[in-house]
Amino acid sequence: MKNLLGTNVITQIGILVHDIEKTSQVYADFFGVDKPEAIVTDTIEKAQTEYRGEPSVARAKLAFLDMGSLQIELIEPDENPSTWREHLDQHGEGVHHIAFQIEGMKEKIQVLERANMPLVQKGEYEGGRYAYIDSVKDLKVMIELLENDK
Amino acid sequence: MKNLLGTNVITQIGILVHDIEKTSQVYADFFGVDKPEAIVTDTIEKAQTEYRGEPSVARAKLAFLDMGSLQIELIEPDENPSTWREHLDQHGEGVHHIAFQIEGMKEKIQVLERANMPLVQKGEYEGGRYAYIDSVKDLKVMIELLENDK
Numbered sequence: 001m002k003n004l005l006g007t008n009v010i011t012q013i014g015i016l017v018h019d020i021e022k023t024s025q026v027y028a029d030f031f032g033v034d035k036p037e038a039i040v041t042d043t044i045e046k047a048q049t050e051y052r053g054e055p056s057v058a059r060a061k062l063a064f065l066d067m068g069s070l071q072i073e074l075i076e077p078d079e080n081p082s083t084w085r086e087h088l089d090q091h092g093e094g095v096h097h098i099a100f101q102i103e104g105m106k107e108k109i110q111v112l113e114r115a116n117m118p119l120v121q122k123g124e125y126e127g128g129r130y131a132y133i134d135s136v137k138d139l140k141v142m143i144e145l146l147e148n149d150k
Numbered sequence: 151m152k153n154l155l156g157t158n159v160i161t162q163i164g165i166l167v168h169d170i171e172k173t174s175q176v177y178a179d180f181f182g183v184d185k186p187e188a189i190v191t192d193t194i195e196k197a198q199t200e201y202r203g204e205p206s207v208a209r210a211k212l213a214f215l216d217m218g219s220l221q222i223e224l225i226e227p228d229e230n231p232s233t234w235r236e237h238l239d240q241h242g243e244g245v246h247h248i249a250f251q252i253e254g255m256k257e258k259i260q261v262l263e264r265a266n267m268p269l270v271q272k273g274e275y276e277g278g279r280y281a282y283i284d285s286v287k288d289l290k291v292m293i294e295l296l297e298n299d300k
Contacts, residue, residue, distance in 0.1 A: 003182035009218030013163065013248065015290050026288045030265075032153035068159030069219035093290040095245040098163065115180075138176045140165050140243040 004111055005100050005145070012064075012071045012099035014144065016088045020076035024063045027072070036063040038076075042125065049123040051082050056121075058082035073099075083121045083132050083142070097132060099144040105129055108145055154261055155250050155295070162214075162221045162249035164294065166238045170226035174213045177222070186213040188226075192275065199273040201232050206271075208232035223249075233271045233282050233292070247282060249294040255279055258295055 017023040020038050028035040038061045041047055049056045058080035065072045075096060077084030087096050102108050109119050112133050120142070122131040128148035135143045167173040170188050178185040188211045191197055199206045208230035215222045225246060227234035237246050252258050259269050262283050270292070272281040278298035285293045 004180050007218075008181045008183070008216070010163070010220060010222075011218075013160070017290055023290065029151075030154050030289065031158045032151040033158070034151075066158070068157075068161075070160060072160075091241070094286075095291055136244075139180065140167055140173060141245055 004115060005102055005108065005143075006104075007100050007102060009100065010070055010098050011101050011146065012073045012097075012144070013067075013095060014073045014075055014097040014099065015094065016075050016077070016084060016091075016096045017093050018076065018088070020061045020063055020074050023074055024065075027065050027074070031065065031067075033065065036065055036074075038063045038074075041123070047123040047125065049082070049121070051121045054081075056081050058085065060084050087142075095141070097142040097144045099130075099146055102145045102147055105131060105145060105147040109133070154265060155252055155258065155293075156254075157250050157252060159250065160220055160248050161251050161296065162223045162247075162294070163217075163245060164223045164225055164247040164249065165244065166225050166227070166234060166241075166246045167243050168226065168238070170211045170213055170224050173224055174215075177215050177224070181215065181217075183215065186215055186224075188213045188224075191273070197273040197275065199232070199271070201271045204231075206231050208235060210234050237292075245291070247292040247294045249280075249296055252295045252297055255281060255295060255297040259283070 024035050040061050041059045044057045059078050061076040063074040075084050109131055117133050117135045120132040120134050131145045133143050174185050190211050191209045194207045199208060209228050211226040213224040225234050259281055267283050267285045270282040270284050281295045283293050
């Protein structure tokens, strides 16, 4: 039997929030760790963000908490079009995706599109790239592919 | 700094579904593993299920998939009152909770209630017990405490 992603190891749970500073502090207090410093995703020039096939200037603030073998990623999107903003507007705060570390981004996106799980958003970050896949109908949760350069 | 749970290791992601057989098969095909056998939670006599402070005859079908260091738990609730049924009716299919393995269930529930995160549902299973905590306002996701007998 073939694993479509080549992995079954969940590396992140992404959670949308309205106020990343406030929720980061709540998480830090709850789990007894330092409040993580939020970072901001790159501008479109660097990130080459595409949302539903169109370039988007959308950016988000991200904060990461180590939770055993995976991370919780808190995400506060800006107002521009993105899967983050769309999901936050439609569903409110809460889980947005689970992430997997993969190899061969283009090929994996094609495999998933052939399985009727289309690409929703993609972009670049320092040292790698991401893609959100609409797997909700099948898996009941969105998945994110992460590929880091070696 | 004190960790309220005594752990930060996420051991399960619980996902509500309408049809556990169908979604189990989709997960099995997607990740290239055998379809997990669904189990049914115990009757109220054995599970001593309490939902929002009242006994409940609610039961659910559960199926577990190993995903690296944690499990995905698929949950198909029956029609009786439970956090599963309530969440499925209100939000549709999707992530219901993240779970942590803890020690000292009664004490942990008290600590969380003092932090304004009330108990929503609890019950027993063969070899242990669970409690769902309303942490949604603070953590943007519900948490489940799991305590296994040694």
